[in-house]
């Protein structure tokens with residue numbers, strides 16, 4: 001049976017999966033959700049015997065029903081290949097009474113690779129299916145990680161180009177180096193003299209610019225977006241929760257049918273929403289434990305039913321979770337609003353208007369699958385040090401937020417169910433914070449490069465290729481532009497000529 005998609009705000013329905021992947025955001029500003037949740041109709045014993053790629057096909061084909069078997073298997077094969085440094089793709093590691101699902105073995109050593117390595121292939125297949133002749137141009141503003149992971153995914157994928165804008169003085173030295181050394185003849189990087197919000201606003205403006213769209217179309221291009229609300233990013237993430245469960249069965253840690261919990265370090269709410277979808281498909285998940293850092297909007301939301309972004313934005317050691325508006329939460333809101341687009345729209349309008357909204361008691365009752373808590377900076381350091389001390393296992397700061405919240409959950413509830421923790425970044429990506437937590441006296445004075453070697457010695461895990469590469473790779477990108485010059489930069493890159501004067 002076909003699964004079609006509809007907007008959470010009611011403006012679109014009956015949309016095929018491939019069109020939803022191409023469009024990203026629905027025309028009414030809503031997010032695409034499946035009109036009906038598919039079920040996981042494959043016996044667990046069978047899934048337990050599958051490779052990551054085989055299992056990903058079983059899960060993704062249930063959602064992306066208008067892709068042929070050949071198309072989808074082709075996308076999966078091109079995504080989950082030697083770009084990952086282990087054939088398991090997402091290995092499970094047992095430590096401190098939990099199972100760490102390592103989602104950081106891809107090109108940029110963070111979990112966004114799991115989705116962004118396949119999205120370009122889902123998009124180009126979708127373009128072919130829908131007779132889109134234009135080349136797809138991905139436009140992204142990044143505060144560091146997403147832009148790099150998107151470029152790594154789109155690099156040299158035929159029929160696509162990617163242009164990434166980042167704030168010149170708003171990313172870490174390592175992130176900047178990752179950006180300017182990006183390979184691929186279809187990748188373009190522009191540093192902006194401005195902050196992340198300026199870059200983001202500039203990109204949004206170009207997406208909404210009809211004159212620019214017409215010029216693009218004439219030249220054989222069209223824009224698309226790789227951001228985390230695209231169902232082409234969400235669906236691949238469902239697969240690894242099923243894979244984690246299947247591995248637990250295979251390793252005889254659980255029996256098929258046993259209930260497990262899942263803990264996810266959360267920012268935009270995409271990763272944990274994928275776990276929720278896995279549960280809705282029939283995967284035996286009990287609690288979805290939502291872990292926040294000190295930007296604890298979601299914790300407050302689960303506790304009080306009020307979502308309020310009007311607060312101080314705190315810079316933490318888990319920057320990928322420093323987020324005050326979790327855009328994927330709209331899909332959960334829609335669900336607990338009984339799939340009522342009017343209710344969803346009015347809550348989201350309240351969010352963009354006043355910065356907050358409150359859900360009804362009836363909606364709150366439907367949030368029982370979730371538990372929210374948060375970890376402070378000292379708690380994050382303590383849990384990194386403890387895992388290192390007791391298990392010689394080194395985790396990154398984002399994963400540590402999850403590990404800490406799991407401890408709080410267990411203490412508070414006494415629930416001892418086996419639990420998978422989504423481990424979202426390699427400790428090498430945040431070496432300074434990680435080593436500071438383990439032994440600040442010993443490591444704080446070292447240079448970045450010395451720290452990489454120190455981490456290798458401490459963790460006994462080889463330095464990932466992504467880190468080796470930024471040490472040695474040549475600089476390929478050096479374009480710098482003013483905020484006002486963003487459109488001109490895009491026109492130049494695509495050879496469009498200057499904008500006509502009105």
Ligand SMILES: *Cc1c(COP(=O)(O)O)cnc(C)c1O
Pocket residue numbers: 110111112145228265266267268269270271272320321398424425
């Ligand atoms: C993006 C990111 C997160 C947050 O994931 P969401 O899907 O946005 O909730 C957590 N950890 C790391 C390392 C990330 O890059």
